[in-house]
Amino acid sequence: MRDKILLLAGFVIGSLIGWQAFPLALYKTEEQPMQFNHKVHTGEQGGMACTDCHIINETGRFQGVPTIAKCAECHAAPIGSTKQEQRMVDEYITPNKQIPWKIYSRQPDNAFFSHASHVTIGEMKCEACHGPQGSSESLKPYKENRISGYSRDIWGVSISGFQSESWQGMKMSKCIRCHTDRGRKDGCIACHK
């Protein structure tokens, strides 16, 4: 009996350690080049719309993360007194250098995704796929899967695969599930070009 309890205890402890250590081993952590506070810019506080910075142009092309020219419209000289803003002006705006943001939602090159189809035609909200990032006050570190080279956000935060929030994770199975729910039957080449 005692042996069995010890064995069981060993198993439980081993599993707990594994559960903590596995993500550490699987993901490489990289900091973003600087912090960014969405909340001071958007919503009630900042008043800017998502599409003021994340532009979908006339031809329907999504321009992704804004370039430094957009930031310079307001931050050519610091307007506040934070170190972060001063650093941005000195290191990026004055020398006119782009900020090398790491993209959490980046899909592999062979997967095709169009914001115009989903946001403009499909009338989906940014939050449906990206969660609360547009109202966040700081940036989490970027995590890259050492085996696949993908951002952790593709698999989702939970290693088990069962995500606690509907917007977590963006694997192929999830794209296809939503398409099927909405009556779309896409061939492989709809998404793989």
Ligand code: HEC
């Ligand atoms: C002042 C310009 C600005 C506005 C307004 C803005 N964003 Fe952003 N957004 C950025 C910058 C800069 C980044 C890159 C840093 C980061 O990842 O947050 C970014 C990144 C993002 C990302 C991360 C993409 C990825 O996968 O890495 C999402 C999602 C996003 N914004 C959503 C929103 C939403 C939703 C709104 C409106 C509620 C919004 N943004 C308004 C500037 C802006």
Ligand code: HEC
């Ligand atoms: C329409 C004007 C406008 C644009 C465009 C804009 N900002 Fe801001 N930004 C503000 C305002 C207003 C504040 C708040 C200033 C304060 O009181 O500190 C701010 C604050 C900041 C701060 C300091 C806040 C902190 O928490 O450290 C940073 C850094 C910053 N913005 C980065 C950016 C970046 C990067 C871009 C381009 C993607 C950008 N901003 C574009 C208006 C703007």
Ligand code: HEC
């Ligand atoms: C149907 C899901 C979905 C919706 C809705 C959606 N996105 Fe995305 N977003 C994605 C995916 C998937 C990617 C990665 C695309 C890629 O890597 O090719 C992405 C990438 C991004 C990026 C990084 C772009 C880059 O390539 O640098 C930003 C910024 C972003 N989205 C902002 C937004 C904003 C703002 C909205 C609302 C106006 C929005 N998204 C709505 C799924 C979505």
Ligand code: HEC
């Ligand atoms: C929450 C639901 C949802 C998710 C998640 C989603 N889609 Fe879609 N997708 C749609 C809808 C709805 C349409 C049809 C829009 C329209 O009416 O044309 C669509 C259309 C498309 C199209 C066809 C676009 C065109 O112009 O013909 C492609 C390609 C596509 N999605 C790729 C993806 C990929 C890749 C992912 C995952 C990274 C994804 N989608 C995730 C709902 C979704």
Ligand code: HEC
């Ligand atoms: C609705 C869009 C969509 C459709 C339809 C789709 N895929 Fe994908 N596929 C993706 C996305 C997004 C990824 C990258 C994310 C991932 O690996 O789950 C991917 C990844 C893959 C991968 C790489 C898997 C990996 O883990 O790296 C293979 C192989 C693949 N798809 C094959 C197919 C085949 C074969 C079909 C047709 C039967 C198909 N896909 C249909 C969106 C799609």
